Amino acid sequence: MTDSKREAAGNPLLRKLEGFVPLPEADRAALLKISENPQVVSAGTDLIREGEPPDGMFLILDGFACRYKLRENGARQIMAYLVPGDAGDVDGPLLRAMDHSICTLSACKVARIAPDTIWNLLQRPAVAAALRKSTLVDEATLREWLLNVGRRSAPERLAHLFCELHLRLRAVGRADENGFELPITQYDLADTTGQTSVHVNRSLRELRERGLIKLRQRHLTILDLPGLRQFAEFKSGYLHLGDQAAA
DSSP: OOHHHHHHHHOHHHHHHHTTSOOOHHHHHHHHHHTSSOEEEOTTOEEEOTTSOOOSEEEEEESOEEEEEEOTTSOEEEEEEEOTTOBSOTTGGGSSSOSSEEEESSOEEEEEEOHHHHHHHHTSHHHHHHHHHHHHHHHHHHHHHHHHHHHSOHHHHHHHHHHHHHHHHHHTTSEETTEEEOOOOHHHHHHHHTOOHHHHHHHHHHHHHTTSEEEETTEEEESOHHHHHHHHTOOGGGGOOGGGGGO
16 A cells, blocks of 8 residues: 555545545545644643634544533533544634534644635535535434433433444544544533433443443443444434445
8 A cells, every 4th residue: 555545544534525425536635635734732622612703624633522512600511522534614614703612522633724725625526515415414413412412311322422433433444343442531421411420420330231331441342232222222324324334
């Protein structure tokens, strides 16, 4: 394998978008170029805050980030995870101000994509189609998360989240069939699933006692993937991963 092909195979953005749409070589090169020279950002850093004017979009190449909103009392609700290969809103620069914040949950490698670069990418039909489909998947995922918080039990919420992350990370080469790195805290899981950290601890214990998972040193091992999916009533269609969802 040549160095360029090896770089492409390891690039999470390229792997994600090519899961949606086949990309010509020139488009692949353009996407690799915008991924160059990412900045290392420490955990707990706001990439952009609610109310600030968006100036381009952020691309996550390594680590976990999230979209969130805060109440006046400081309570946080996480509404989406950004994992390797994920980017902020393509159409974000059209807004005057952000209606939510984006923050790193772990140390991340982040590239900022300027508005004119986004515009140039959208002139490439295959890239534009892949980015639009990515946006549709983000919207579908938000609907699934709403169902998760509103209608599933506390342990089921975590089980469903773990099933989703397993597929999303596997699609970009960051998970294997047995699990993945989960570099976030129980407080983050609590703010994601609408629980307290105490309830998250109890829910994790129930999943362990059922023989479904093991979480140690920020690595999630899935002991029984069919069982975890059945317990969570997980159906992967909303991720639109095609054959990757069956892997």
